[in-house]
Structure formats: C-alpha cells, structure tokens
Amino acid sequence: MPYPMQLGFQDATSPIMEELMYFHDHTLMIVFLISSLVLYVLILMLTTKLTHTSTMDAQEVETIWTILPAIILVLIALPSLRILYMMDEIFNPYLTVKAMGHQWYWSYEYTDYEDLSFDSYMVPTQDLNPGQLRLLEVDNRVVLPMELPIRMLISSEDVLHAWTVPSLGLKADAVPGRLNQATLTSTRPGVYFGQCSEICGSNHSFMPIVLEMSTLKYFENWSHMMQ
Amino acid sequence: MLLLCLRPQPYLHLPFKLLGILDVQNVPCARHSILYGSLGSVIAALGHFLFTSRVRRSCDVAVGVFILGTLGCWFPCRYNYAKQRIQQRIVQEGIKNKILFESTHLDPERKQIGTKSDNS
Numbered sequence: 233m234p235y236p237m238q239l240g241f242q243d244a245t246s247p248i249m250e251e252l253m254y255f256h257d258h259t260l261m262i263v264f265l266i267s268s269l270v271l272y273v274l275i276l277m278l279t280t281k282l283t284h285t286s287t288m289d290a291q292e293v294e295t296i297w298t299i300l301p302a303i304i305l306v307l308i309a310l311p312s313l314r315i316l317y318m319m320d321e322i323f324n325p326y327l328t329v330k331a332m333g334h335q336w337y338w339s340y341e342y343t344d345y346e347d348l349s350f351d352s353y354m355v356p357t358q359d360l361n362p363g364q365l366r367l368l369e370v371d372n373r374v375v376l377p378m379e380l381p382i383r384m385l386i387s388s389e390d391v392l393h394a395w396t397v398p399s400l401g402l403k404a405d406a407v408p409g410r411l412n413q414a415t416l417t418s419t420r421p422g423v424y425f426g427q428c429s430e431i432c433g434s435n436h437s438f439m440p441i442v443l444e445m446s447t448l449k450y451f452e453n454w455s456h457m458m459q
Numbered sequence: 460m461l462l463l464c465l466r467p468q469p470y471l472h473l474p475f476k477l478l479g480i481l482d483v484q485n486v487p488c489a490r491h492s493i494l495y496g497s498l499g500s501v502i503a504a505l506g507h508f509l510f511t512s513r514v515r516r517s518c519d520v521a522v523g524v525f526i527l528g529t530l531g532c533w534f535p536c537r538y539n540y541a542k543q544r545i546q547q548r549i550v551q552e553g554i555k556n557k558i559l560f561e562s563t564h565l566d567p568e569r570k571q572i573g574t575k576s577d578n579s
Contacts, residue, residue: 254541257489261492264478265526
C-alpha cells in the first residue's frame with residue numbers, strides 16, 4: 233500500500249511489476265545521464281565569453297545529435313516492447329473473475345465453478361475501525377489464491393472506470409460494452425490496494441479496490457462462506 | 460508537541476537521489492555504476508589535464524568519460540543481475556518442488572535418477 237509523501241513505486245507483487253520496475257530503473261539511468269549532459273552544456277554556455285555569430289552549418293554535430301538520440305530511443309524501446317508483449321501473454325489461467333465498474337462501487341463475479349457475485353463498496357471514514365485505512369478499505373474484499381495465474385475481465389455498467397492495483401502492475405479501463413482482459417499472478421500473500429483511475433463522477437475517489445491474496449485453501453473456504 | 464520530540468523516533472531511511480531523480484541506494488547497480496563512472500571521469504580528466512594543460516577540454520573529457528563509464532558499468536551489471544534473478548527463480552522453484560514432492564513419484568530427484576539410469 234502507499235505511504236505518505238511516496239514518490240516511487242510500491243513493492244512489486246507480480247513478476248510483471250518487477251519487470252516494470254527494472255525497466256523504469258533502466259530508463260531513469262538514461263534520463264539521468266542525458267540530464268547531466270544537458271546541465272553540463274548549460275553551464276558551459278553560461279560561463280564562456282566566446283561567441284560565434286556567423287555559424288552557417290555544423291554537419292558533424294548535426295549528424296551526432298541525430299544518430300545518438302535514435303540509438304538511445306532504440307535502447308529504451310527494445311526492453312519496453314519486450315515487457316509490453318510479456319504483459320499480453322496468457323498463462324492458462326486457473327480462474328476467471330469479472331470486475332464490473334459502477335457509479336461508485338465495483339462488483340465482482342466468480343462464475344467459473346459456482347455462482348458467486350458481490351458488490352464492493354468503500355467503507356466510509358466514520359465507520360472505519362482503528363487501524364483501517366481511510367479511503368482504501370472496502371466492505372467485501374476480492375479474495376484470490378496466490379501464485380496462480382488469474383484472468384480478470386473488466387468492464388463497466390455505466391461510465392468509464394479503470395481497475396487498478398499498482399503493486400501488481402495492473403491497470404485496465406472499464407469500458408461499458410467492452411471486455412478488457414488482464415492476467416494477474418501474485419508471488420506472495422497479502423492485501424493489495426488500488427483506486428479507480430478514470431474520472432467517473434463525484435465519487436470517483438471513493439471506489440477503491442482491495443485484493444486479498446491467500447492460500448488456495450483459504451480461498452476455497454471463503455468462496456463457500458460467501459455463497 | 461514536546462511529547463513528540465521526547466518520544467524516540469524511528470530511523471527514517473531517506474533515499475539519496477542524484478539530481479533529484481536517481482535513487483542510488485535502492486536501484487540495483489546504480490551506486491556501483493555511478494561510482495565507477497565518477498572515478499573513471501576524474502582519472503581521465505586529471506590525466507588529460509596533466510598531458511595537455513587544457514582545463515575546458517579536460518572538463519569535456521570528464522563528462523564524456525563519466526557518461527560512457529557509467530553506461531559501460533550499468534549494462535553488464537544489469538545483464539548479470541537479470542541472469543541472477545532468473546537463476547534465483549529456478550532455484551526457488553526447484554526447492555519448492557523438492558519440499559512438496561519429496562518421496563513421492565513426482566520427486567524431481569527421483570525423475571533425474573530415473574533418466575540417468577535409463578540413459579546408462
């Protein structure tokens with residue numbers, strides 16, 4: 233979950249999020265070096281008394297500053313495309329869960345084996361128990377088994393929403409009349425929070441998503457209890 | 460307010476970010492690459508200055524060597540780190556399978572021994 237004044241990512245819970253973090257590190261190093269170079273050139277420009285008022289052409293430097301950025305872009309694009317295609321792979325999911333966006337709550341359907349569906353509303357601030365998180369807790373969490381690939385089908389019943397869980401590296405738009413698919417695999421148990429990420433009305437900030445990843449046995453017991 | 464000051468505060472591990480963006484403490488290989496790049500750039504710049512006595516050109520050399528040196532350390536380090544991660548995942552999976560399936564017909568060691576005796 234996020235903490236106050238956080239700038240970086242949350243800890244990765246899925247292999248995809250780990251890959252995204254490593255790609256971010258790679259791109260940030262390139263950005264840092266380019267920024268250092270630009271800063272140095274800026275300081276050079278500001279600290280020289282030399283001027284050249286009759287520059288007509290500069291073929292060499294023009295060549296360098298065309299080819300070098302192209303190479304840099306290729307160095308960024310190759311890992312980016314690798315992760316993009318990795319995110320689209322579907323690894324024989326064990327379970328399919330549908331997440332439907334409404335104004336202003338999420339509803340979930342587990343219809344693979346039994347008919348289970350429920351709504352997930354945010355717990356209002358005045359109803360929170362001590363230790364619970366403001367604007368993040370819900371009345372019914374999405375309980376899922378960990379270490380298994382799960383297919384999420386995301387859609388909406390009214391306006392655009394977006395189903396997001398940052399620590400799993402998941403974000404998918406919930407579009408009315410369309411099914412968007414995302415594959416979810418958690419490497420460890422825990423509770424993971426997310427919030428609606430597409431403006432959807434006055435209570436857009438008050439429809440969080442809470443995933444509870446646990447053992448398969450716990451998940452089976454929970455699904456029996458929920459019916 | 461006074462009570463807050465007197466209460467022992469937990470040590471806040473603040474990240475150190477170069478230029479405000481690169482967290483050298485938490486990004487794998489970043490500290491190592493920046494340090495080697497800086498060292499290389501200082502040595503190259505000093506050497507260039509000693510040989511040529513040109514300050515401005517030596518500074519250009521310093522920046523150039525810093526960038527090339529950092530990238531030259533960064534890419535191999537990240538490549539090795541990625542290889543290590545893959546190996547770690549394989550080992551982790553192997554240990555998990557060993558623990559789960561020990562003494563059963565799915566025991567990975569039993570399968571390996573079976574394969575070896577078939578080959579011989």
